[in-house]
Ligand code: SF4
Ligand code: SF4
């Protein structure tokens with residue numbers, strides 16, 4: 267895969283309303299920098315993440331997808347993130363098994379107080395995806411928005 | 413075996429113990445046996461068959477059949493009984509309306525396996541212990557049953573007959589199975605190679621939905637893939653993405669419930685090794701959350717309906733790449 271120097275990856279970050287979404291907010295009010303190409307989608311709980319959402323994100327041109335939720339034990343609904351953890355582990359493993367590199371998918375626990383962790387995570391993930399190059403394997407070209 | 417199965421079916425109907433029998437009858441050719449419901453003993457004697465081509469897993473039919481009036485008798489092979497138990501666990505079958513007859517199995521055969529042996533124009537196959545006497549238009553030949561087995565039967569996990577009311581043949585044992593070998597071989601490839609492998613396989617898919625319709629775990633009354641707004645209900649695969657999406661989502665929906673019965677691969681007209689997707693899930697779940705066999709018993713908690721506080725994080729995924 268070619269690494270294009272002008273390539274800016276599109277990252278989709280699914281963030282739990284109760285923690286990571288607020289964490290993203292905090293990182294903004296603290297004026298921490300993270301790449302503008304991270305598209306945040308708010309979900310009510312990490313457990314709300316239907317695998318279809320992830321595949322759709324890839325279809326519409328995402329180069330990497332990350333799920334951010336409350337730390338295990340801190341779920342607003344008590345146990346949602348534990349189920350999400352199992353599901354995403356299996357799904358990402360299957361995607362890797364089918365050739366969608368596992369570095370393109372990630373799960374990270376970010377609390378509402380961790381603005382700095384949010385920014386650092388996004389910077390790191392963006393770097394990883396930039397290194398991997400554009401996602402061509404789960405992309406439906408008809409839907410590509412230029 | 414055939415005569416014992418037919419006699420049993422006929423006597424269950426004659427004695428009034430059951431009002432219907434779920435079994436198999438011959439299709440257009442003797443090797444495309446199809447599932448059938450019989451309502452009288454005469455019908456059973458005339459039409460019912462039980463031969464090495466009765467691969468179809470009948471347990472899924474019980475979802476609808478066990479809701480009807482009267483009791484239905486069903487014949488189940490060992491792998492079918494796993495689906496039978498799993499469906500009961502999911503409260504899909506009314507157990508008291510079913511009389512389950514377990515039939516011990518020596519492995520089912522596949523017409524494609526015979527064709528691969530160069531046997532064309534097959535007109536009859538007779539069982540003789542570990543051998544099969546195959547009659548074709550051109551010759552008669554005795555081959556070992558092993559050579560003619562359907563691919564899934566080479567990696568049969570168990571010959572146990574679970575939760576049956578009576579047995580024909582002996583109770584069996586778990587078998588030492590190398591069923592994960594193919595998954596491991598794929599894991600050992602690079603992501604590029606794996607992608608090429610799956611693209612090559614999945615691009616053959618014609619979206620006939622047979623794999624979904626046959627799967628005993630795939631029994632939702634409303635399926636996402638029948639939703640016209642989903643964009644993926646089309647019969648013809650419109651893009652490579654949709655082909656992938658269908659298979660990833662279908663596999664994911666049955667994760668933790670798939671008993672590894674192998675029906676999906678058996679029915680696929682395009683010979684796509686679909687069972688590998690769920691075997692990968694089974695292998696992962698065994699590794700990450702402890703051994704679990706869907707349909708293996710009534711008590712074990714399905715891994716996708718449970719969690720522990722210290723489950724591994726997604727970073728555990730290695731797929732053969734040592735602990736990086
Ligand atoms: S996914 Fe395939 S192997 Fe698993 S239960 Fe369904 S038909 Fe059987
Ligand atoms: S594919 Fe999913 S929604 Fe459709 S029948 Fe199977 S489990 Fe149900």
Ligand code: SF4
Pocket residue numbers: 616617618619620621622623624679680681682683684686
């Ligand atoms: S049975 Fe085979 S061809 Fe038909 S939808 Fe399933 S994978 Fe595609």
